[in-house]
Amino acid sequence: MGELATLPVFFDLSGKPVIMAGGSDGAAWKAELLAAAGAHVRLHAPLGELTAEMRAVLGVRFNSGTITHVDRHWAAGDFIGAALAVADCETDEEAARFHAAARQAGIPVNVIDKPAFCQFRFGTIVNRSPVVVGISTDGAAPILGQSIRRRIETLLPPSLTGWARLAARLRADVMERLLPGPQRRSFWERFSDNAFTGKSPDEGDEAAALRLVSQLANAPESGGRVTLVGAGPGEAELLTLKAVRALQAADVILFDDLVSDDILELARREARRMLVGKRASRDSCRQEDINRMMIQFARAGKHVVRLKSGDVSIFGRAGEEIEELRAEGIPVRIVPGITAASALAAGFGVSLTHRDCAQQVRFVTGHSRKGGLPQDLDWPALADDKATTIFYMGGRMSGQIAERLIAEGLPAATPVAVAANLSRADETRAVGRLDELGDIVARVGVDRPLLIGVGRVFSACEANVGHGYAPTAMSRLPARVA
Structure with missing residues (x-):
């Protein structure tokens, strides 16, 4: 556990008395908050010092809490039996007196907007009672706390x-x-x-x-299940909310080696993490072994998350895993992720289906099961000048891909775009012509996870250098790829 600036505590105030001092708008908000939590608030302030907002709050009926107005300033005897003491004081001298009186009575005290006289802070609240979320910046940045609250509000x-x-x-x-x-x-x-x-x-x-x-x-083992989760292209902020919830509910996580550490940090701390990635030219975990592990853990009653880069339904072999799990009677569900092609488009700042350039977009595997150029593809159809084609896992075949497309009639000058380590801090992008594709990929690096885009939508990429994910680099050959 790292250092905490303050300890978050949820205090039961139902039926408990709270002493308050001050008739200001700030005091009105705190009085309403305390009464909503079931407290019996005794508000000490001369009638003439009550603001219009405080008068309105005094007229509110609460489910269990109350606010009672006492038409005078507070006195030392008023602290007896109170659970909390809260005040809105104009001067530090007044705040010091209230603070000292509360401390003398052994009551936790808060003086609004005066941190030096506060033993506790209210923070910012997201109310889904009985679910209550409290947010504190330890008084350093209240506006930041409110921004955090707005974000959490959208999640709950x-x-x-x-x-x-x-x-x-x-x-x-x-x-x-x-x-x-x-x-x-x-x-x-x-x-x-x-x-x-x-x-x-x-x-x-x-x-x-x-x-x-x-x-x-x-049947305790009936709790076993598998969730196939798309981790997106790499950046943790591109993970879906549903994917985060799955990670935080996992007992076992079987993850690809393209999944970033930042994403794994979002997982439940107690979850067992197991690398089962498959990469070309490296020792890999067989698909049969991955299927066996999913079944084994699920039968033991575990919630297994199979975490794949990109989207699980696009070149992720999810079909084989789903068939195997269903055959074994194991519940399985899919949480989609952002596929690499979408990250490629965002990185280059283009639309893959710009109506002036492409009437369709195709996602194509760049290599066959045996590692060579796929021969069962409709290459004449892929050589369509009015389409955008994205090749996944095509780095080592890039030169042959270009030769085959050109041989089928696609112009050698067709724009191409290559990106490696999409959405990560070391993302690299480069653009050029189709007949330069092999050289571009060689410079970017065939051992890095990369994507190849082919089509006229990439013709304007030079105007977008520096846009997209940062920090990145992009160049047009023969300039050096950074």
């Missing part, structure tokens, strides 16, 4: 409130019938998958949850 659907309440109703059954550890975690993870669908729970969802409890209680 309002329907989460209903699912959290359903979880509270189910908790006793789960605690009674499921063993601590994998059984309970399997239930809550599958329950949580539904909680993020944006749909509010109904009686059917509650019945389904109870059935799952019974199923796991009678």
Whole structure:
């Protein structure tokens, strides 16, 4: 655990008295917050010092909390029995007196906007009660805290409130019938998958949850499942929210060697991580072994995440894995990712289907099962000047790809684009002509994961040098590829 600037604590204020001082707008917001948490707030301030906002708050009815106005300044005796003390003070001298009185009474104290007189801070809140998220910047940057809150607000659907309440109703059954550890975690993870669908729970969802409890209680291994997750082109910020949730719910992660460390850092800390990547000209894990491991772990009741670079459904051999898992009766689902072709287009700042240049886009494997140039492709169709073609895994075949396309009638001057290590800090991009493709790839490096784009949409790439993912480099031959 790294150093914490402050300790986040969730304090139960239901039915507890809180002393407040000040009739300002800032005090009104804090009084409303405390009463919403069930506190009985005693607000000390002369009537003439109450702002319009404070007067409005005093008229609000809360489910369990209350705000009672006391028409005078606070006194030392008012602190007796209070759970918290909060004040909005104009001067440091007034703040010091309030702070000292609260400390003397042994009560945690907060003076609004005066960190020197605060034992605790409110922070910024995302309310999906009973789910409550608190955000603190330790007073250093409140506006940053608000920006973080806005981002979290978009991640947590309002329907989460209903699912959290359903979880509270189910908790006793789960605690009674499921063993601590994998059984309970399997239930809550599958329950949580539904909680993020944006749909509010109904009686059917509650019945389904109870059935799952019974199923796991009678057959613990039934919690085993596999999720095929697309990790995108490399940059962690391009991972989908659903992919992050899957990583944080995994017991075992079988990942390709093109998956970045930043993405693996988002996974559940206790998850077992196993490299099963396959790369040309390197020792590789056989597909049969990967299938066997997925089945073995899932049968043991584990949630297995098969983490693949790009999108799992594009040249990721997901079809073989899905067939094997279904044949074994193991539940499997897919979480799509951003495919490398989309990252290529973003990096070069082009549209793959610009209506003036291309009426279609094709994703093509750049090598056969035996490692040579694919012979079962419709090469005459690929030589269409009105299409954009993206070759995956075609680095070692780049020269032959260019020769074959030219032989089928595609002009030698057709623009090409090559990118290696897409979306990563060491991404390299280069552009040129089709008849230069082999030289371009040789300079970029055939041992790096790269993508080849062929088509007129790349003709304007020179105007986009420096755009896309940074830091990157791009050049047009014969300039040196950086």
